[in-house]
Amino acid sequence: MKNYVRYYIAVIALVMLAPATAWAQVPSFSESKPLVNEYLTDGERPRRASWWNLLGRQLTNTVDKPVSDVSEQELQNIIYFATHHQEKVNLHDAVPYLVEIASGHQKEGYRIMAVSALHAIGDHNSMKGLRNLLRDEPSERVQRVIKAAYADYFKL
DSSP, X not given: OHHHHHHHHHHHHHHHTOSOOOSSOXXXXXXXXXXXXXXXXXXXXXXXXXXXXHHHHHHHHHTSSOGGGOOHHHHHHHXXXXXXXXXXXXXXXXXXXXXXXXXXOSSXXXXXXXXXXXXXXXXXXXXXXXXXXXXXXXXXHHHHHHHHXXXXXXXX
């Protein structure tokens, strides 16, 4: 059931931002060597824990900026790696930035993607952030996605 809900939330987030890039992650253009690009080039070859740690820091840094400056691709990358490589990549430090995006972005689609990213990270802090968002979220659509993510995490 959890995978179905994750899939559902990710699909909603990606459909909301059509025409967005396909299901997979998209290139990153950060200042340091973008590991997302390396992943795209080399596929899923075995990587060391230090590589995954650096990737987590790079992905976190992509959302550590004003809410309006965060791109669809940056959110998609976090969703992708949190969903498919949760056991390898640590994105817990991205939670406060994602909560800020989910609560402060003008566009509903970005808020949904941030909620999807929080759900994909799936830790106590991200769920606490979702619970707090629900109270002030003006969009019924975003509220439904938050409730679905929360219910999936707590098996409600």
